[in-house]
Amino acid sequence: MEKIDQMVKSSGGHYETEEHVSEELKEKERTISRRAEQRRTDSLKRTTGLPKDTGLTDLRILLLGRGNSGKSSAGNTILGGSGFKVSQTDQRSAQCEVRQGSVAGRHVTVVESPGWFYNHPLQDTSEMDKLKIQDSVSLCPPGPHAVLLAVPLRYAFTKAQRVAVEEHMTLLSQSVWSHAIVLFTHGDHLGDRSIEQHIEAEGEDLRWLVDTCGDRYHVFNNQKTDDTQVTELLQKMEEMVAGNRGGHYEDGGDVSETTSERKKIREEHVHTLMTKIQRQITALKALFEGEHQSLPEVKVMLVGGEQDQRSRAGNLILKDQVFKQTPLKEFKTQTKLTECVRQQRRVAGRKVSVVNCPDWSTTPPSQKTKEVLLHGVTLCSPGPHTVLVTVDVRSSFCEADRRSVEEHMELLGDRVWRRALVLFTRGWWLGGRRVEEYIEAEGEPLRRILEKCGYRYHVLNSSNVDISEVTELMEKIEDMVMRDRGHFGQMTLIKRLRGRTEEQWKKREQEMIERMRSVTTEPEEPTLPAVRRRNSMQWFPPSMSGGTRSSGFDTMSVVSSQAETDETRQKTLFERLTGVKTLTAEEWKKREEELIETMLTFVMTEPQEPSMSGDTPSAKVSDWLNRHPGRIALSSGHDTMSIAPPSQVDTGDVTSVRDEDVS
Missing domain, CATH: 3.40.50.300 (P-loop containing nucleotide triphosphate hydrolases)
Structure with a gap:
C-alpha cells in the first residue's frame, strides 16, 4: 500500500481515460x-x-x-x-x-x-x-x-x-x-x-x-x-x-462396413510389423545372451523436432529442469537455440550428458548447420553414444520430415545410423494406444527412418515420467553400443588383439550359428502383443536398409581415424612378433555384422522360400541352418534384450570409456 500511495502522489492523482477513448469503448459495446x-x-x-x-x-x-x-x-x-x-x-x-x-x-x-x-x-x-x-x-x-x-x-x-x-x-x-x-x-x-x-x-x-x-x-x-x-x-x-x-x-x-474393413487391414499391418520385429528381437537375444555390461557414463545428442519438444525430453531424461521450456507460441515469443547446449546430471547410477541441438529446417542444411552439429559432437567428446531423433506423436511425420532428418543426419557421417534411436515424445497423447499403431498409420516416411535406425525406438510417456522409463532408455542405449562394439572397459593392446585372432573368430562364428539354431522352430502363428515395456519395443536389430555396415560413429573423424591408424600399425607389429594372424576391431565388426545381417535376412523370409547356398558369411549360415524351413520362435517371457561383444574378448575392468571404445 505504501508503494501505491507513493505512486499516486508522484503521478498527481488517479488514472483517467481520455474522453474520446471512453466514448469509443462505449460505442463498441452498444454495437x-x-x-x-x-x-x-x-x-x-x-x-x-x-x-x-x-x-x-x-x-x-x-x-x-x-x-x-x-x-x-x-x-x-x-x-x-x-x-x-x-x-x-x-x-x-x-x-x-x-x-x-x-x-x-x-x-x-x-x-x-x-x-x-x-x-x-x-x-x-x-x-x-x-x-x-x-x-x-x-x-x-x-x-x-x-x-x-x-x-x-x-x-x-x-x-x-x-x-x-x-x-x-x-x-x-x-x-x-x-x-x-x-x-x-x-x-x-x-x-x-x-x-x-x-x-x-x-x-x-x-x-x-x-x-x-x-x-x-x-x-x-x-x-x-x-x-x-x-x-x-x-x-x-x-x-x-x-x-x-x-x-x-x-x-x-456403407460407412460401418468400409470402416470395419479399413480397421481390419490396419490391425493386420500392425500385427505383421510387430511380429517381424519380435522375431529379430528373439534372434539377437539368442546371439548375444548373457554378455551385457553397464556404461558408467552415457552421452546423448537430441536432434529433430521442435525445440520445446527436445528440451522437455532432455529434462525428463535428466530428471531436472535444465533446458528452457517455453509455453505455446501464441502466449510467448520463443527464443530459438542457435548453438548446441549441454547439461549433465547423475541418473539411475550413471553420469548422463545430454546435448540439445538447434531446430532443423525442411530446407537442405547449410554449412553453418553442419558446423553447429559437429560442435554438438565435441560437447560430448569423443562422441555421443547415441543420437536420439525426436518425433512428436501428436503430429504427422511426412515426406518433408523424412527428407530433413536424412539430410541432417548425413552431416554426421554414414555411421551415425548405427547409433541412432527414434525417441517418441509426448507419449501421453497415445492414450494407451500402441506406438506401433502410430508408426503404421504414418506410413512410409516414418518407417524409412525407423529402418535406418534398425527399428530402435523408445517412448517417453508423460511430463512426469517415471524413472523406470529413463532406466529402460539407458539400457537400450547400452545394448546398442555393445552391439556396435563400443567396449566399456580399458584393455591393453595385447588383450584386444589376442581376443581377435582367426581362431577366435571361427569359435565366435560357430557359437553364433549354434545359438541361432537353438531358437529355430517349426512355423507357428505368433501371439500379440509383442514383448515390450510400456509403449516401446525392447530391442531392435541393426539397419537392413543397405547402408554402410561399419559400426561406430565417425563424426569425430580425426580421433577415430587416428585410433584406427594406430591400431593398424600396432597390429602389424604384434603379428611380426608373435606370428599370429589377428583382426582389427573394424575387421571383426564387419565379419560379425555380415553374419548377423545374413541371419536376420533369413529370419524374415517366408517358410516356403528356399534358403540360399553359397560361400561365406559362414556358407550362408550353414545353408540356412541346413535348409530348415522353420522360423524363429517368438519370445514369450523375456524382459530385456542384452547385446554385447563376444565373450571371448577380455574387456577388463569397467572403469572408463576410451576414445576408441565409442568410435
Whole structure:
C-alpha cells in the first residue's frame, strides 16, 4: 500500500481515460449488444414453425473438437452420468468412446471422437488421429443426427482455431455442416455476458463458425445441476433434424462396413510389423545372451523436432529442469537455440550428458548447420553414444520430415545410423494406444527412418515420467553400443588383439550359428502383443536398409581415424612378433555384422522360400541352418534384450570409456 500511495502522489492523482477513448469503448459495446440482439432474434425466427418434437425415440450424437475442449464432460452432462472419463491432467480421450443412456424419454447414443492438438492445422495432425476421427461416424450407425462441435469458452477463438476446425471437418463430407451445432463448453466463463454478446465480441472467426453451422449453438455450464440445459439442447437437435427432413448425417456408402474393413487391414499391418520385429528381437537375444555390461557414463545428442519438444525430453531424461521450456507460441515469443547446449546430471547410477541441438529446417542444411552439429559432437567428446531423433506423436511425420532428418543426419557421417534411436515424445497423447499403431498409420516416411535406425525406438510417456522409463532408455542405449562394439572397459593392446585372432573368430562364428539354431522352430502363428515395456519395443536389430555396415560413429573423424591408424600399425607389429594372424576391431565388426545381417535376412523370409547356398558369411549360415524351413520362435517371457561383444574378448575392468571404445 505504501508503494501505491507513493505512486499516486508522484503521478498527481488517479488514472483517467481520455474522453474520446471512453466514448469509443462505449460505442463498441452498444454495437455488440445490438448485433447480439439481432442474432438472438434471427435464431428464433429460423426455428419458428419447426416441430419441437419429431417423435425421435433414438437419438445419435457425435462429439468433435480439439483436445481438452470439454467433450467428455459434455457427454456426461447429456447422459446425466460419468461414463466418459474426465482427466484433470494432460491425458486426453485418445480412442473413440461410446456411451448410451435414457434422456427425457429418448434412447441417446453419444460418441466422443479423439481431439486434435490445440490449433494444429490438419496437415500437422497424425494420421492415426485422422483415422480415428473418421472412424467415429461408424460407431453410431447408420450415422449421427447431430454433430456437436465443442468450443471451450475459456480460450480465445483465433484465426488459427478457425482454420483447425474447418480443416478437420473436411475429414468428413461437406454435408456434415447441415448437422452441426456449436457447443460452447465452460459456460461459467461467460459471467454476466450472454452467449450472443460473446460471439459478436470475439470477432469474425467465431461468427464464421456459428454462421456455417446454420446459426445453431448452445452453452453448457457444468457448474449448473439442473436439467434445463440438456432438454434445451435436445430441443434444438429436434428442430435441426426436422429442418433436415428427419435425416441423419451420411458419409456415403456403407460407412460401418468400409470402416470395419479399413480397421481390419490396419490391425493386420500392425500385427505383421510387430511380429517381424519380435522375431529379430528373439534372434539377437539368442546371439548375444548373457554378455551385457553397464556404461558408467552415457552421452546423448537430441536432434529433430521442435525445440520445446527436445528440451522437455532432455529434462525428463535428466530428471531436472535444465533446458528452457517455453509455453505455446501464441502466449510467448520463443527464443530459438542457435548453438548446441549441454547439461549433465547423475541418473539411475550413471553420469548422463545430454546435448540439445538447434531446430532443423525442411530446407537442405547449410554449412553453418553442419558446423553447429559437429560442435554438438565435441560437447560430448569423443562422441555421443547415441543420437536420439525426436518425433512428436501428436503430429504427422511426412515426406518433408523424412527428407530433413536424412539430410541432417548425413552431416554426421554414414555411421551415425548405427547409433541412432527414434525417441517418441509426448507419449501421453497415445492414450494407451500402441506406438506401433502410430508408426503404421504414418506410413512410409516414418518407417524409412525407423529402418535406418534398425527399428530402435523408445517412448517417453508423460511430463512426469517415471524413472523406470529413463532406466529402460539407458539400457537400450547400452545394448546398442555393445552391439556396435563400443567396449566399456580399458584393455591393453595385447588383450584386444589376442581376443581377435582367426581362431577366435571361427569359435565366435560357430557359437553364433549354434545359438541361432537353438531358437529355430517349426512355423507357428505368433501371439500379440509383442514383448515390450510400456509403449516401446525392447530391442531392435541393426539397419537392413543397405547402408554402410561399419559400426561406430565417425563424426569425430580425426580421433577415430587416428585410433584406427594406430591400431593398424600396432597390429602389424604384434603379428611380426608373435606370428599370429589377428583382426582389427573394424575387421571383426564387419565379419560379425555380415553374419548377423545374413541371419536376420533369413529370419524374415517366408517358410516356403528356399534358403540360399553359397560361400561365406559362414556358407550362408550353414545353408540356412541346413535348409530348415522353420522360423524363429517368438519370445514369450523375456524382459530385456542384452547385446554385447563376444565373450571371448577380455574387456577388463569397467572403469572408463576410451576414445576408441565409442568410435
